[in-house]
Amino acid sequence: MKNKFYxxxxxxxxxxxxxxxxGAKEFIDYLINNDIGFIxxxxxxxxxxxxxxxxxxxxxxxxxxxxxxYTSAMAASDYIASAYPDKKIAGYIxxxxxxxxxxxxxxxxxxxxxxxxxxxxxxQATYQEYSFALRLxxxxxxxxxxxxxRIIPTESGPCVGNGAIVAMFEYCSKQEAIKIGKPNLPIIExxxxxxxxxxxxxxxxxxxxxxxxxxxxxxxxETTLVTTGIHNMEDCYRxxxxxxxxVENLKGLIK
Numbered sequence: 714m715k716n717k718f719y720x721x722x723x724x725x726x727x728x729x730x731x732x733x734x735x736g737a738k739e740f741i742d743y744l745i746n747n748d749i750g751f752i753x754x755x756x757x758x759x760x761x762x763x764x765x766x767x768x769x770x771x772x773x774x775x776x777x778x779x780x781x782x783y784t785s786a787m788a789a790s791d792y793i794a795s796a797y798p799d800k801k802i803a804g805y806i807x808x809x810x811x812x813x814x815x816x817x818x819x820x821x822x823x824x825x826x827x828x829x830x831x832x833x834x835x836x837q838a839t840y841q842e843y844s845f846a847l848r849l850x851x852x853x854x855x856x857x858x859x860x861x862x863r864i865i866p867t868e869s870g871p872c873v874g875n876g877a878i879v880a881m882f883e884y885c886s887k888q889e890a891i892k893i894g895k896p897n898l899p900i901i902e903x904x905x906x907x908x909x910x911x912x913x914x915x916x917x918x919x920x921x922x923x924x925x926x927x928x929x930x931x932x933x934x935e936t937t938l939v940t941t942g943i944h945n946m947e948d949c950y951r952x953x954x955x956x957x958x959x960v961e962n963l964k965g966l967i968k
Contacts, residue, residue, distance in 0.1 A: 717935070718910045719744065719751035720783075720901075722919030723765070725942020726963075727753070730868030733772050734941045740963035745776050754904050754917070756860035756894040756924060758786035758833030758875065759808040785859040785894035786814040786833055788903040792893055793829055793857060794818040800828035804849050806842065806878070807833030811859065826852065832882055832890070833859040834875040843881070850886035858882075860894025862924060864943065895919075896927035901934065918963070920944065922954040930954070939963055 721727065727737045744751050753765070760768065762779035769777050786807065794801075803820040804827035805811050811833040815822060830849050835842075850856055862874030879890050893899045905912060916935045919925020920942025929936035938956035940946065941963075949955055960966060 716747075716749045717916035718908065718914050719749070720754040720904055720908075720915055720917045721751055722895075722917075722921070722925045723753055723755040723757060724865055724867075725920035726918060726925075726939055727769070727774075728772060729942075731768075731772055732868045733774070734963075736941075736962035736964040738774055740966060741774060741777070743967045750908070750910070751781070752904065752908050753782045754895070754900070755782065756785045756862050756875075756900075758784055758789070758811050758814075758859040758894075759836070760784070760810045761813045762787075764809065783900075783904045783907050784810055784814070785900055786811045786831075787817075787907070788900040789831055789833075789857055789859045789893040790814040790818045790820065791903045791906075792899040793831075793891070794820070797828070802827045803829050803831055804846065804854060805831040805833065806835050806838055806846050807831065807859070808835055824849070827854050829857050830854040830882075831857045831859060832875070832879050834865075834878065838878075843878075847882065847885050850882060850888055856882055856886060856888050856890040858890035858892050858894070860900075860924075861890075861892055861897075862894070862921075895921075895924040896931055898931060901928055901932045916957075918966075922948055922952050922956070926954055926956045929957075937966065 762782045765782045766779040804824040858879035861876035863876045865872045917929040918937045922944040926936045936956040937958040
């Protein structure tokens with residue numbers, strides 16, 4: 714039987730903040746040692762591929778490379794560049810990962826007047842910066858939400874996700890965002906293109922029913938819920954979102 718190509722979530726699946734989740738390193742080591750293809754598919758738009766790679770290496774993961782990451786910032790930039798090739802002026806709320814993704818698709822960064830305002834999580838953003846970004850939307854920029862996560866699981870506990878920030882801009886501007894990250898289709902379409910794989914050969918692994926698992930369901934891709942982060946088995950019934958498989962520890966996927 715042909716091995717699946719794995720698209721693996723990060724926060725809550727691989728680690729909590731800077732702490733490796735039990736079973737995660739063993740699973741990645743197994744994939745690498747057996748030449749089984751995978752990428753990390755993350756709604757986190759903050760980090761560049763290099764930063765995401767270094768974050769995992771510092772924790773103790775081994776043999777991780779920058780090309781193994783596909784982020785919601787990359788997906789947002791790829792999607793808008795493809796769908797609107799004649800509109801290349803972008804403003805953004807976000808960190809280095811957002812900026813690098815836009816530059817990689819030849820967007821011109823202009824926070825004075827732009828065609829699109831990309832909104833990713835910026836953990837240092839201020840009220841003044843949010844208000845300035847709102848004016849861009851009121852002056853005609855289209856709102857692009859890199860992801861709509863409600864909550865980010867960290868070693869210190871749940872933190873506010875980028876979805877709350879996107880919702881704030883939607884409410885203030887009376888504009889519905891172009892939604893990119895899991896569970897929306899643009900990120901999985903971008904990831905399939907990036908990894909050069911067919912959806913029938915893919916398995917999505919994650920801890921969040923409303924993002925990771927629903928993404929797979931929306932895209933007709935098999936899924937595995939690992940109950941180390943946001944959701945557990947009881948949530949599958951409460952939310953009526955059913956993964957293809959469920960494991961308590963990623964060691965359960967090692968053959």
